[in-house]
Amino acid sequence: xxxxxxxxxxxxxxxxxxxxxxxxxxxxxxxxxxxxxxxxxxxxxxxxxxxxxxxxxxxxxxxxxxxxxxxxxxxxxxxxxxxxxxxxxxxxxxxxxxxxxxxxxxxxxxxxxxxxxxxxxxxxxxxxxxxxxxxxxxxxxxxxxxxxxxxxxxxxxxxxxxxxxxxxxxxxxxxxxxxxxxxxxxxxxxxxxxxxxxxxxxxxxxxxxxxxxxxxxxxxxxxxxxxxxxxxxxxxxxxxxx
Numbered sequence: 001x002x003x004x005x006x007x008x009x010x011x012x013x014x015x016x017x018x019x020x021x022x023x024x025x026x027x028x029x030x031x032x033x034x035x036x037x038x039x040x041x042x043x044x045x046x047x048x049x050x051x052x053x054x055x056x057x058x059x060x061x062x063x064x065x066x067x068x069x070x071x072x073x074x075x076x077x078x079x080x081x082x083x084x085x086x087x088x089x090x091x092x093x094x095x096x097x098x099x100x101x102x103x104x105x106x107x108x109x110x111x112x113x114x115x116x117x118x119x120x121x122x123x124x125x126x127x128x129x130x131x132x133x134x135x136x137x138x139x140x141x142x143x144x145x146x147x148x149x150x151x152x153x154x155x156x157x158x159x160x161x162x163x164x165x166x167x168x169x170x171x172x173x174x175x176x177x178x179x180x181x182x183x184x185x186x187x188x189x190x191x192x193x194x195x196x197x198x199x200x201x202x203x204x205x206x207x208x209x210x211x212x213x214x215x216x217x218x219x220x221x222x223x224x225x226x227x228x229x230x231x232x233x234x235x236x237x238x239x240x241x242x
Contacts, residue, residue: 045100052107056080059111063118067125075199076117079188082195083113086187087180094164096176105180112156112181113188116149117196124200134204138197146193153189157182 020032056077063073087106091098120141127137160182164175 045103048100048103048107052110055107055110059114063114067121071203072121072125072200075196075203076114076121078195078199079113079117079192080110082191083109083184083188087184089187090179090183091176093183094179096179099176101173102176102180105177106184108177109181109184112185113192116153116189116192119145119149120192120196121200124197135201138200142193142197149189149193153185157186 023030024032059077060073063076064070067073084106087102087109088098090096091102096102123141123145124134124137127140128134132140160178163171163178164182166175
């Protein structure tokens with residue numbers, strides 16, 4: 001395959017979707033399978049998918065233990081899909097095709113983009129412990145941590161720019177990975193400052209609504225709830241449950 005004209009993965013995909021079904025209909029005894037670089041790439045994709053889900057589970061567990069919550073880690077990890085969108089957008093801007101190394105960068109990105117949202121959630125928790133309302137705490141988290149989050153993301157992005165702009169042959173192999181990291185961090189930072197405080201407030205509203213619902217569901221009727229207790233079969237005592 002001439003890589004200057006087309007990606008090998010696109011050729012393999014086109015053969016599998018367009019040519020092989022026609023061949024199998026015409027010759028029923030023919031079987032096909034991948035080999036060589038295509039087989040290695042497929043195995044790498046499977047391994048990356050398994051590693052990605054393992055990384056997500058580990059990140060969730062590491063945050064759930066100190067935060068003592070199962071919902072707040074989900075809020076923190078909600079920026080990961082937006083980081084992936086930023087990585088794809090970066091490949092589109094630079095005219096790069098997604099490769100195995102691009103996916104490796106996305107896996108690494110999952111552990112990096114959660115840093116900013118973790119800072120916001122930790123600030124909200126501390127502010128609520130000091131008696132601040134949840135809405136004011138969520139708004140203040142974006143205001144007081146804005147500089148730290150922006151500087152952290154920009155320094156990471158600027159540090160990866162020389163790798164992205166490098167045109168030597170040796171650097172071509174790591175450019176897709178650097179692109180996934182750089183643009184994923186940059187895009188997720190903007191989303192983090194808006195999404196995480198909103199999700200925190202939405203989660204609190206859901207908790208309040210569910211608490212009211214279960215309180216209403218289990219609350220006994222004070223006018224109809226009465227119990228009769230008989231002691232030794234002789235005395236009946238009527239009790240009103242409030």
